[in-house]
Amino acid sequence: MCNLPVHVSCRSNAEYMSPSGKVPFVHVGNQVVSELGPIVQFTKAKGHSLSDGLDDVQRAEMKAYMELVNNMLLTAELYIQWCDDTTATEISRPRYSSPYSWPLNQILAYQKQWEVRRKMNAIGWAGKSLEQVYEDVSQCCQALSQRLGTQPYFFNKQPTELDALVFGHLFTILTTRLTSDELGEKIKSYSNLLAFCRRIEQSYFEDSQAGSSSRGYSKGPSLF
Amino acid sequence: MGTVHARSMDPLPMHGRDMGVHPDDMIEVQEAEHETKQEVLENKDVVVQHVNIEGLGRTKEDLLGYEISEVFDAKNLIDVMKKSHIARQKLLRLGIFKEVEVVIDTSDGTVCAHKRADALPNGLDVTFEVTEMKRLTGSYNTMVGNNEGSMVLGVKLPNVFGRAEKLTFQFSYGTKETSYGLSFFKPQPGNFERNLTLNLYKVTGQFPWSSLKETDRGVSTELNFPLWRTNHTLKWEGVWRELGCLARSASFAVREESGHTLKSALSHTMSIDNRNSAIFPKKGALLRINQELAGYTGGDASFLKEDFELQVNRRLVWDSVLSASLWGGCLLPIGGRPSSIADRFYLGGPTSVRGFGMYSIGPQSEGDYLGGEAYWAGGLHLYTPLPFRPGRGGFGDLFRTHFFLNAGNLCNLNYGEGPRAHLQRLAECVRWSYGAGIVLRLGNIARLELNYCIPMGVQSGDRICDGVQFGAGIRFL
Numbered sequence: 001m002c003n004l005p006v007h008v009s010c011r012s013n014a015e016y017m018s019p020s021g022k023v024p025f026v027h028v029g030n031q032v033v034s035e036l037g038p039i040v041q042f043t044k045a046k047g048h049s050l051s052d053g054l055d056d057v058q059r060a061e062m063k064a065y066m067e068l069v070n071n072m073l074l075t076a077e078l079y080i081q082w083c084d085d086t087t088a089t090e091i092s093r094p095r096y097s098s099p100y101s102w103p104l105n106q107i108l109a110y111q112k113q114w115e116v117r118r119k120m121n122a123i124g125w126a127g128k129s130l131e132q133v134y135e136d137v138s139q140c141c142q143a144l145s146q147r148l149g150t151q152p153y154f155f156n157k158q159p160t161e162l163d164a165l166v167f168g169h170l171f172t173i174l175t176t177r178l179t180s181d182e183l184g185e186k187i188k189s190y191s192n193l194l195a196f197c198r199r200i201e202q203s204y205f206e207d208s209q210a211g212s213s214s215r216g217y218s219k220g221p222s223l224f
Numbered sequence: 225m226g227t228v229h230a231r232s233m234d235p236l237p238m239h240g241r242d243m244g245v246h247p248d249d250m251i252e253v254q255e256a257e258h259e260t261k262q263e264v265l266e267n268k269d270v271v272v273q274h275v276n277i278e279g280l281g282r283t284k285e286d287l288l289g290y291e292i293s294e295v296f297d298a299k300n301l302i303d304v305m306k307k308s309h310i311a312r313q314k315l316l317r318l319g320i321f322k323e324v325e326v327v328i329d330t331s332d333g334t335v336c337a338h339k340r341a342d343a344l345p346n347g348l349d350v351t352f353e354v355t356e357m358k359r360l361t362g363s364y365n366t367m368v369g370n371n372e373g374s375m376v377l378g379v380k381l382p383n384v385f386g387r388a389e390k391l392t393f394q395f396s397y398g399t400k401e402t403s404y405g406l407s408f409f410k411p412q413p414g415n416f417e418r419n420l421t422l423n424l425y426k427v428t429g430q431f432p433w434s435s436l437k438e439t440d441r442g443v444s445t446e447l448n449f450p451l452w453r454t455n456h457t458l459k460w461e462g463v464w465r466e467l468g469c470l471a472r473s474a475s476f477a478v479r480e481e482s483g484h485t486l487k488s489a490l491s492h493t494m495s496i497d498n499r500n501s502a503i504f505p506k507k508g509a510l511l512r513i514n515q516e517l518a519g520y521t522g523g524d525a526s527f528l529k530e531d532f533e534l535q536v537n538r539r540l541v542w543d544s545v546l547s548a549s550l551w552g553g554c555l556l557p558i559g560g561r562p563s564s565i566a567d568r569f570y571l572g573g574p575t576s577v578r579g580f581g582m583y584s585i586g587p588q589s590e591g592d593y594l595g596g597e598a599y600w601a602g603g604l605h606l607y608t609p610l611p612f613r614p615g616r617g618g619f620g621d622l623f624r625t626h627f628f629l630n631a632g633n634l635c636n637l638n639y640g641e642g643p644r645a646h647l648q649r650l651a652e653c654v655r656w657s658y659g660a661g662i663v664l665r666l667g668n669i670a671r672l673e674l675n676y677c678i679p680m681g682v683q684s685g686d687r688i689c690d691g692v693q694f695g696a697g698i699r700f701l
Contacts, residue, residue, distance in 0.1 A: 011480075012483070013482055013483025015483075016468065016482040016484070017480060017482050017483070019472055027476055030590070032476065032479065100484065100486060100524060101523055103486075104485075104486040104524075108484060
């Protein structure tokens, strides 16, 4: 969105390569920066920022919504992938263990599952049922949908970090194959969010087809 | 007839690997007895009628039968004493007895309570009085160093099931890391040199020269057997390796190697060692060839690795020894995947090419040394006793001065080119160094060195350590 040239590289050990243990991370020159917050700060220090046009109130609002997305959507995604037994067995564990050979793949997949379940326990989500999680996601989407309204982006006509974050999560949810489509349906029920995702995909990821072939997403899944 | 007690000499120290009988010891036994009983014993023909072992608890007797069977072949008393001595050595090297004493008596003598009907007039009974080791021995140490403290607990069970099997367990709990190792050793009864070892371990290592830390959890099975004059080892090893960066400033090339891999490898080592000592050999040579094939029994890593070690020693005038050694190896990745930093070879440091920093020769990225896929290293040493020989016969014998010339090269090979191109690559930009220093021997396994080195042929990117360099280790170039 900042129009900076970027090359996406998929590695099976990306999680371990990252200095903080979380993806995504960028490797720029000699520096490695991981997670969205630090990456945004890094690009801002280099002079590129999406939220320059916002005033303080809007910036605070943006931060609040980003926290909401992180707390709700991210945690729900983790819950559905690892705490729901069917999804974990059929999708998450096979996918997580695919780069490794036996028996390492089993060990690492179970290790990841225990780690996520421990985290869910710590934040109190362990007691929730799948229905409750879907409800939470629905409520979060409702809040986002209300904020978005009929605007093209969350704040005026320019995309901000919030748009990038929301797009990332919604796009992933809509294009990841799970055991049931319920989560995707919940999001699709908010038509302005769906249109929002399609719009961003069209503007930023589709025209790379004609341009350089270094954008990884153009070969990936699509909403269309 | 009178009783003859042939008592053993002072308990001889147990050496590490060379538990064979040294010809020097044989001469000692003969000389001690020679003066007092010369004409009576030397040419007297005897027959060994019984060989007994007393003091056995949990050790099974069939195991010991092989070790003592040769005593029956002795024909005269000196022979009996020699063969008993050899049998005693064999019993001690099983590692299950604290002490072994030999008692040689006549067949109808008073050691047994009654005269035996079948006792021959020139018959002898040889009795080995053994003291078994305790069932369980433990040790507890604390270690402090390098900003880390740790507690090390060791447990050893010698002779677990009665046939010289040994089980050892070591556990180290530290402020930063924990590691453990469990090992089970079983020799073949009758053939101690053929043995099987099973290992289960977790070790962690930190390699500041590459900004890398590695945690290995693994299982290995090892089979040792001698064949003619060589010693062979066949080993299968399965290791779960976890690599990580040691510091945030690690280079991206090292960061790319972080993560988990599984290596399942078969290896074979052949070694011929006829040196008279492992640390300061005066003569003899060592040749060790090792190959490792990974990937065909599972796992992610897939390569063929060869390396060899050759050392030749020769004694010169005035107690000085000339020693030449050559190391080399190559790593061939199979299946198109690039080799992992944990499998590559490293060169440099006080234990290989002296005058350079530890493992600090060869391909590197932002100060982190990545290792190479092929290397060679050679050394020429002249060892002499300390000048003016202080403390001769005692402490001074542990030291040597040495003058050395080391050379080596490490690089990555592009396997698309032919062998000629490889040799050329290894022959250009050779790093070498020369100097002198003092070497101290620690037991029979390790040595300490303090050298003054002058490195030459330094390429850009190598880290040198010219001037005084200190080194401690087991295997030196």
